[in-house]
Amino acid sequence: MIQKSPSAAYDPREVEARWAAHWEKAGLFKPAERGGDPFTIVIPPPNVTGILHMGHALNNTLQDVLVRFERMRGRPVLWVPGTDHAGIATQNVVERKLAGEKRDRHQLGRERFIEQVWAWKQAHGSTIVKQLKRLGASCDWSRQRFTMDEGLSRAVQTAFLTLHENGLIYRGYYLVNWCPRCRTALSDEEVQHEPLKGKLWQIRYPDAAGGEGVVVATTRPETLLGDVAVAVHPEDPRYKKLHAQKLRLPILDRLVPVITDPGVDRAFGTGAVKITPAHDPTDFALGQKHGLAAIRVMNAEGRMNEAAGPYRGQDRFDCRENILADLEAAGLLVKTEDYDTSVGHCYRCRTVVEPMLSPQWFVEMKPLAKLGIEAVQKDGMTFSPERWTKVYLDWLANIRDWCISRQIWWGHRIPAWSCRRCTPAYVEKQAIRALSGNQRMDEQAAGIHVGPEAPEKCRSCGGTDLEQDPDVLDTWFSSWLWPFSVFGWPGQTADLKRFYPTSTLVTAPDIIFFWVARMVMAGKYFMKRLPFKQVVIHGVIRVEGGKKMSKSAGNSIDPLQIIDRMGADTLRFSIAQMASEGQDLYLSEGRFLLGRNFCNKLWNAARLVLGAESFGKIAPAALAKVRLTLADKWILSRFEATRAGVTEALDQFRFSEAARQLYAFVWNEFCDWYLEIAKLQRQSDDPGIAAGTEIVLGLLLEKTLRLLHPIIPFITEELWQQLPESLRASSAENAIMTAPWPAPETPLTDGEAEQSFSRLQELITQVRNIRAGFRVPAGRKVPLTIAAPNGADLLRSHLAVIERLAGVHPVEIGGKAQRPAGSVAAPVGDWTVIVQLAGLVDLAVARKRIEKELQNLTGRMKSKQGRLKNDAFRSKAPAEVIEQEEASLKELEQEMARWNESLRQIR
């Protein structure tokens, strides 16, 4: 076993820490003072409770790529960071901590509990921020905001009061999604429906006289206790005789009417539906339509209340079991069958959500949705990929009012006060009135007062016993103001003027409804302008099988671990490379090796360029003054193509395309070919060529680093700083991150050089192929003859290159092919290479190689001949396509002839 050479692997740890600190300290993340249209992004604020996961890593890498790209293009750039107070999530975290200390928030009381949350935020809230810094996110950290800080709270209050004044916020008694664990209402978007293997039970409701009655089907038998009717389809012949009859509710023995409604599906279950307006949205609507009462049978914790009679105090799911047993005993349980259903869960704690009738605050969304729709249809807002437009519009078209009150403590307090005397009485009555169709409360009559401060006395009764509404606002009620609240709105600040509207929003598809749509509505409503013109929706991080990556599922990959082990650049490059236009990303640890190896390759390539003694001594000159070799011209031309391609890709948010092009250029062109040739050129007898090579190497490395910088900022900064200053693009701050993005240099494009060079590449590859095919020992030089009717000059001037890269010597260039015994020949374009292998040729192997080529060629020729013989093709295809086909067929024929010649020589 041979000793491994000392590792020259790139170690990002020290480098990344150093530059992260330097950039921030030097203030490079702040927007430049110069004029010009600023490029602004507001971060999707992560939860204060958050720790960096792959979704964050993806989201923020892409934003940072755009931000750094635009910064280098010379625009003043501002990326505003911040965190979200995340009401329910944060309250849960602190409550869990208290539980660990055998305490709970009710013991502490509201005020002291809030103090605890702030203390927690003080201690742990900056975790995610530190982690974003490690990722390299070039946010202006001096402008960091928090959705509960003073300015943003003022924005929230202003927004609430404005909407209320304009009649778009109301208080109503309504059926909402209730999480019995969090003990709060949730908006429709906060409920996640998940399939559940449940049962469908058929239960008999006898008629008033105790006769047969009717059988109903239900998935939630416990709600039977709150039933107020049974509905059937008016045309259903089975139940015609029951119309307007009464039925006897099992167990409670209450009488409920049979009503008819065309909405009942005759084919489902038994065609008879029990109606529980207080615990089912469909039933609630039906109850309204038919003027039925609503009977609540559960309390806020999901336990059965007094109305549940014998089941009072039981948990809702225990009650279900008990009721089923009792029905069974009474002979009223007719049938039990398996049934796949879908049940709503709280998105924070996974508890099964209970529809519950309760008083809440709502935003009337229809007028706002209209603004959101206009954003796309009139104001030119775009989604990338475009398909999300439809998702967005469909949601807006079917929007429902937004329940914004939450029965928790951590959040923005609602600026409303109620009268202890008037309000409870009113709400009681409202519970009944709500069912007649009017859910909005008459605030005056209810003794509810909305305003920035508590009123002196109740408008309704004149009493002074007022209390502030205990509820807080939905977290998203602050998030939707983010694009302007971060700049100080409602104040008319300089930042607001300069940076609103923002440019691009980069986010994940799962918050299009929660956040994107609402920001658009708020932006247009409060600011009269779109908050951003472009919405870039990236993919969701998933693991095999399409599941979301999540810590609880134990299938997560920790981005910080990747950073620790392989560096932020590795993480970023790998992610960018995988992020193709909105496709979901399936990750595995192995996929990060691509980025790691790439960074390492770049590092070592730079070591080669910078390491030569001659490198430091060169005086950089304009390329125009340097004598360029073919290889120089070729690589410069390839650079220009890459520059153009990467710029275009980033302009179109095609991150993976940009990364792919950079990878291919750096690795397969610059390193694999140009550097190998540059090693020779450096040693050239011609001092002009040697010096020119250093200049090309230097300039090219410098520009390539700039192209790479948005994706891999740390390593590029480090290497760039190691370049002699004379080679670096000018940057006032002396940092690559503020250096200019490479400008187009069309004169570098050299099609002729690319063509000539690729002929040499083909030749070298062909010889290597022969060497490998006949097992020529790696170190052994073999003689090569090239028959070259054309291009002999090109070959002659690149003898050294051919010898070195193909492992051949001596090389003879002639007009005709001489094929001594023991040689193997192969055509390369119109050249023929003849490799002298002496004793190494195995005739069978040689024949097989050629036969394989011939087979390949025959196939290609046949397909072309067929096409060209086809009259339809000849008459309908564009002339240039036909010409191209003819030319390429001719080439194939010639190549075929020469392979055949080779085959003959073997015999």
Place this chain on the structure above:
RNA sequence: GGGCGCAUAGCUCAGCUGGUUAGAGCGCAUGCCUCACAUGCAUGAGGUCACAGGUUCGAGUCCUGUUGCGCCCACCA
């Protein structure tokens, strides 16, 4: 029930507006520690582009349908 995405080499995925018998990384095979890099170098094997129709001179690429997987939305109790 509706909408969307995906189905391309053993694995993970590129393939923009249809035009040379399809590309990458990993893995595999063979040979290499060649003085930037073994996190590497060279060469190679490996695909009837899910299936069935259609449009077209020409389809991985466009259209229709089918199947499978995934996601989102929706008040069949």
